[in-house]
Amino acid sequence: MSRGDYIASSGPGRLFRGQTAVDFYGKRRIGLIVAIVVIVVTLLSLFTRGLNLGLDFEGGDAWDVPASEDFTTDDAADVLEENGVSTTGARIQRRSGETTDVVTIQIEEVSRDVALDLTNGFAERAGVDPEEISFSFTSSTWGGEITDKAVRALVIFLIIVSIFISIRFEYRMAVAALAAMVHDVIVVVGVYSVLGFEVTPATVIAFLTILGYSLYDTIVVFDRVQENEGKYAGVRMPYEDIVNISMNQVLMRSINTSISSILPVISLLLIGSGLLGAVTLREFALALLIGMISGIYSSIFVATPLLAALKANVGRKARRERLTGDNLRAAVIGSGVTGRVAAAPTDVEGDNDDDRDGDDTSVTIVEPAGKLLTHPPRPRKKKRR
Amino acid sequence: MKRRLWISLIGTIIAVVGALAFNLATDNKPILGLDLQGGLSVILAPEEGASEADLLVIRDLVRSSLERSGVAEPDVRVQGSNIVVDLPGVKDKEEALRSVSVSGIVELRPVVNLSDCSAPITDPEITDDVEPNGFRRSTPEPESDDVVPPVPALFANDAEFLPTLDGSAVCAGPAQASGEVFKRDSASVALGQFGGFSVNVELRSDGEAAWNSLAAQCFNQLPTCPSTGTDVNGASRPGQIAIVLDGVVQSAPVVNTPVFDGNVSITGSFSQEEAEQLADVLNRGAFPVQVTPQETRTVSASAGGDSLKAAIISGLIGLALVLVFLVFYYRQLALVIIGGLAIWGMTVYSAASFVSGATNYALSLAGITGIIVAIGVTVDSYVVFFERMKDEIRNGRTLRNAAPRSFNSTWRTIWSADLVSVIGAVILFSLSVGSVRGFALYLGITTICDLFVCFFFTRPAVLLLARSKFMVGKRAFGLEVAAS
Numbered sequence: 051m052s053r054g055d056y057i058a059s060s061g062p063g064r065l066f067r068g069q070t071a072v073d074f075y076g077k078r079r080i081g082l083i084v085a086i087v088v089i090v091v092t093l094l095s096l097f098t099r100g101l102n103l104g105l106d107f108e109g110g111d112a113w114d115v116p117a118s119e120d121f122t123t124d125d126a127a128d129v130l131e132e133n134g135v136s137t138t139g140a141r142i143q144r145r146s147g148e149t150t151d152v153v154t155i156q157i158e159e160v161s162r163d164v165a166l167d168l169t170n171g172f173a174e175r176a177g178v179d180p181e182e183i184s185f186s187f188t189s190s191t192w193g194g195e196i197t198d199k200a201v202r203a204l205v206i207f208l209i210i211v212s213i214f215i216s217i218r219f220e221y222r223m224a225v226a227a228l229a230a231m232v233h234d235v236i237v238v239v240g241v242y243s244v245l246g247f248e249v250t251p252a253t254v255i256a257f258l259t260i261l262g263y264s265l266y267d268t269i270v271v272f273d274r275v276q277e278n279e280g281k282y283a284g285v286r287m288p289y290e291d292i293v294n295i296s297m298n299q300v301l302m303r304s305i306n307t308s309i310s311s312i313l314p315v316i317s318l319l320l321i322g323s324g325l326l327g328a329v330t331l332r333e334f335a336l337a338l339l340i341g342m343i344s345g346i347y348s349s350i351f352v353a354t355p356l357l358a359a360l361k362a363n364v365g366r367k368a369r370r371e372r373l374t375g376d377n378l379r380a381a382v383i384g385s386g387v388t389g390r391v392a393a394a395p396t397d398v399e400g401d402n403d404d405d406r407d408g409d410d411t412s413v414t415i416v417e418p419a420g421k422l423l424t425h426p427p428r429p430r431k432k433k434r435r
Numbered sequence: 436m437k438r439r440l441w442i443s444l445i446g447t448i449i450a451v452v453g454a455l456a457f458n459l460a461t462d463n464k465p466i467l468g469l470d471l472q473g474g475l476s477v478i479l480a481p482e483e484g485a486s487e488a489d490l491l492v493i494r495d496l497v498r499s500s501l502e503r504s505g506v507a508e509p510d511v512r513v514q515g516s517n518i519v520v521d522l523p524g525v526k527d528k529e530e531a532l533r534s535v536s537v538s539g540i541v542e543l544r545p546v547v548n549l550s551d552c553s554a555p556i557t558d559p560e561i562t563d564d565v566e567p568n569g570f571r572r573s574t575p576e577p578e579s580d581d582v583v584p585p586v587p588a589l590f591a592n593d594a595e596f597l598p599t600l601d602g603s604a605v606c607a608g609p610a611q612a613s614g615e616v617f618k619r620d621s622a623s624v625a626l627g628q629f630g631g632f633s634v635n636v637e638l639r640s641d642g643e644a645a646w647n648s649l650a651a652q653c654f655n656q657l658p659t660c661p662s663t664g665t666d667v668n669g670a671s672r673p674g675q676i677a678i679v680l681d682g683v684v685q686s687a688p689v690v691n692t693p694v695f696d697g698n699v700s701i702t703g704s705f706s707q708e709e710a711e712q713l714a715d716v717l718n719r720g721a722f723p724v725q726v727t728p729q730e731t732r733t734v735s736a737s738a739g740g741d742s743l744k745a746a747i748i749s750g751l752i753g754l755a756l757v758l759v760f761l762v763f764y765y766r767q768l769a770l771v772i773i774g775g776l777a778i779w780g781m782t783v784y785s786a787a788s789f790v791s792g793a794t795n796y797a798l799s800l801a802g803i804t805g806i807i808v809a810i811g812v813t814v815d816s817y818v819v820f821f822e823r824m825k826d827e828i829r830n831g832r833t834l835r836n837a838a839p840r841s842f843n844s845t846w847r848t849i850w851s852a853d854l855v856s857v858i859g860a861v862i863l864f865s866l867s868v869g870s871v872r873g874f875a876l877y878l879g880i881t882t883i884c885d886l887f888v889c890f891f892f893t894r895p896a897v898l899l900l901a902r903s904k905f906m907v908g909k910r911a912f913g914l915e916v917a918a919s
Binding site for chain 2: 185192219
């Protein structure tokens, strides 16, 4: 029988075998410093540069004209002027994909007749059929309404999710999970502000996806923390240790899930928007990519250390230093099973209904855990039946 | 136990494949959004509070207006407090756009003056006449005074100088009635008795009084609706009623009779096009409240198709990459993931077809990208499960023993995390507008499908696999699986 007794010598090997012993809690300051830097940069950028709000938030008319060699942004400006539309407030960009180039023209709201004239003007100048041109108009109040409603929905969502996490887990976990989520949103908003990307309704949807993903990822990690909390209930295990053990146990899962989540998004970004030239996909995929990476990072480096810090002053004081190195590794390996960590080899597992088929099982589980014990827990009461 | 697992596994496969086959057989596809197949989309919002009934009325009016312009089965629906018009794949966008731009309600105002509201004007050429059906235009019958209803107070401040369609202007008093006096969709164009075209419209039984009140004022040339000129015989002509839409006088017919009996006929020197335009105005005049377009979007069919193709191709490539990675990592167990993702994909497709058919929510680009993101979350269910099994096996449990225990703890994790997504989807769906709503719908669908597949497919599949001899001696989790 192949057994997991020996410790792999290489880092990836240990990772693969779930034998890592990274002191995540000890590195919590890194997460804190990064988070502060990100927030400061974002706030600075928001105040100095602001966000590049798209047409849908400010109101106005926009065209996407399929551009050939002979239709340039200057041509577009000419058409605007010919129709008596000022080019000062207009935004004209050329966006290129592999197969098609698109010239995007955005102006302030004009009357519908002028808009029609402009559509035909662009079509004529670009030498395409007017049907080939995508046109959109948004009233100036509409973008605000979308945003207002989205924000209201978000606030209600956050309240309900906090209640849910508080009931399912505990309120400190709700605080930590929401903090990680806010962190992710700030990261994405910061990137958008610093790089001057345009914020469109698609971006808002990407933000919402990121919120959901960040919460999801954090909850998966917290679930393991809570499970380990129960597992060590009979042992005086400091919360930092529980956090560290849980993080190491879910590390491989986090990496696998991250790869599985990010691969499709990268594919969307590189193949969908890059090679196939679907320009609308680009901003969406970019926001998602940044947000997902941030979401994975924040569950490990923001949410969990914060949780440990919140729990540090709760309940019993730890009697000893945090576990590190091989001790931590032993704990990570030892508690990676269901059931409660037992005190001594003689004691069997908590819920041992169908666990009798391997006598060595309990020994393996108990052995590393046994090293952690400062004193044995109260003996189990005899069941009266 | 084993039997139950088989029933669950086979039942799920049969149900899902059956649902898919049914959808394919009945050609029930998810409706593609505007951004994926090109077309026109307009969101109309009422300017003031509108009741549910008002919105339904507007929806029907917009729909019939579109049908008249040649758009078959236009998708017009009430969404929250807005009217959403989606015309994917529509050919003549300009025409459709015009039909949708039914911005205003029609006001009926007496014409006070043709020249004076403090601004100078040219002599207007307003010669449309109005008479009940069947009455001769040139023989107005004077009526006794007793039919004259109470006259509204004078309107010194409410008179407005309004432009007419032919470029001149008239001074019109305050609105005394709206287009709601006309029967919905009753206006039609007919050839007049004396050549030219006439527009006939029916009065609603509850609108007749308002119309007749105004008509009587004008016919009797009361101060609220004085005479504006002389007829061919030199006698002073009855007053005119201005039909106003969006602050533009569409027509200002002279009233040739004080009492109308259910029918109004407007004659004049119309061309057919002008007559049809006026009929259109009278039809849309039945709008209970004013609506204005908030968002208009046309997407060319080629751009939409490109986006769809790009999203599908990149989604499939991304999925293939994920599967390659998982097969490399989980070896034989990846079979379960591939099977599970296939079942998940079919379930999502069936659910999307059903929901978009039932609720008219089109699958937009945001929805597709949401599904692509959901691949990651779905795969996570397997990763959490298998990583847990790996831990258990490494600590000495047999595969057969580890699988059910791992599933129990995994299930707890998965439903907690997925429930947050579902809560988010429900709240976003019920409270937001526009594209966010479509996104929330598909987020909810994919998440629920994930839970469904996890419990009814993955669980029996893995548990049965763990009991079978298939895995014995094979490498999984980097460990050789022993016989139990």
